[in-house]
Amino acid sequence: MKYFCSRNSIKGKELSFSSGLFLNSLGSVFGFISKDAVSKIQILVNYMNGENASHYATVQSMVKYELDNNLVDVNKKGSHPESGCRTLLRLHRALRWLELFLDRLRTSTEDSKTSALCAEAYNESLAQHHPWMIRKAAGMAFLVLPGRQTFFEVMNVGPPEQVVAKLGEALPLISEVYQITEDLYAQHNMLDLP
Numbered sequence: 243m244k245y246f247c248s249r250n251s252i253k254g255k256e257l258s259f260s261s262g263l264f265l266n267s268l269g270s271v272f273g274f275i276s277k278d279a280v281s282k283i284q285i286l287v288n289y290m291n292g293e294n295a296s297h298y299a300t301v302q303s304m305v306k307y308e309l310d311n312n313l314v315d316v317n318k319k320g321s322h323p324e325s326g327c328r329t330l331l332r333l334h335r336a337l338r339w340l341e342l343f344l345d346r347l348r349t350s351t352e353d354s355k356t357s358a359l360c361a362e363a364y365n366e367s368l369a370q371h372h373p374w375m376i377r378k379a380a381g382m383a384f385l386v387l388p389g390r391q392t393f394f395e396v397m398n399v400g401p402p403e404q405v406v407a408k409l410g411e412a413l414p415l416i417s418e419v420y421q422i423t424e425d426l427y428a429q430h431n432m433l434d435l436p
C-alpha cells in the first residue's frame with residue numbers, strides 16, 4: 243500500500259515489509275511475533291488485491307472508503323474485526339517501536355545489549371497497547387535476542403559503520419511514514435480503534 247504523499251522523499255515508495263524472514267532468522271521464539279505481523283500484512287494485501295482494490299491504493303483512500311462505508315468498528319469490536327484501518331493501526335504502532343529500537347541501535351556502543359534496547363523501545367511504545375500476557379511473552383523473547391555484533395551480521399548490510407549509516411538513512415523515512423499515519427488517524431479520531 244502506498245501513502246499519498248507529495249514529498250519527494252517517500253513519494254511512490256511502497257510500504258514493503260520483509261519482517262517475517264528477518265524474524266525467522268532470529269529463531270523460533272520470534273515465531274509468534276512474526277506470525278502476527280505477517281497475518282496483519284496479509285489482511286492488507288488481500289484488500290489491495292481484492293474486488294475493492296482501487297480503494298486500497300493509498301492509505302488515505304482506504305481510510306476514506308472504510309469510514310464512508312461504515313466498514314470500521316469504531317468503539318468496540320463488532321462486524322468488522324479485521325478492517326484495513328484497525329489492522330494498519332496495529333502495524334503503525336509496531337512501526338513506532340521499530341523507529342525507537344533502530345534509533346537506539348544506531349547510537350549504541352559495542353557493549354550495548356540489544357535486548358535492553360529492544361525492551362526500552364517496546365516499553366515506550368507498543369507495550370502500552372498490549373495486555374500483560376503479551377508483554378510478558380515479548381519480554382521473554384527480547385532476552386534471547388542475539389548480541390549487537392550478531393544482530394548487525396543478520397541484518398546483512400555490511401560492516402558496523404555501514405549498518406549505522408544505513409540506519410541513519412532509513413530512520414527519517416520511517417519517522418515520516420509514521421507521522422503521516424499518525425496525523426491521518428488523529429484527524430479521524432482513529433488512534434484507539436478496538
Ligand SMILES: CCCCCCCCCCCCC/C=C/[C@@H](O)[C@H](COP(=O)(O)O)NC(=O)CCCCCCCCCCCCCCC
Pocket residue numbers: 261264265272274275278279332333335336339340360364368376380387397436
Ligand atoms: C528484532 C526483534 C523483534 C522484536 C519485535 C518486537 C515487537 C514486539 C511485539 C510483540 C507482539 C506480540 C504478538 C502479538 C501481538 C498482538 O496481540 C497485537 C495486537 O493485535 P490484535 O489487536 O489483532 O490482537 N499485535 C500487534 O501489536 C502487532 C505486532 C506486530 C509486530 C511487528 C514486529 C515487526 C518486527 C520487524 C522486525 C524488523 C527488525 C528490523 C531490524 C533491522
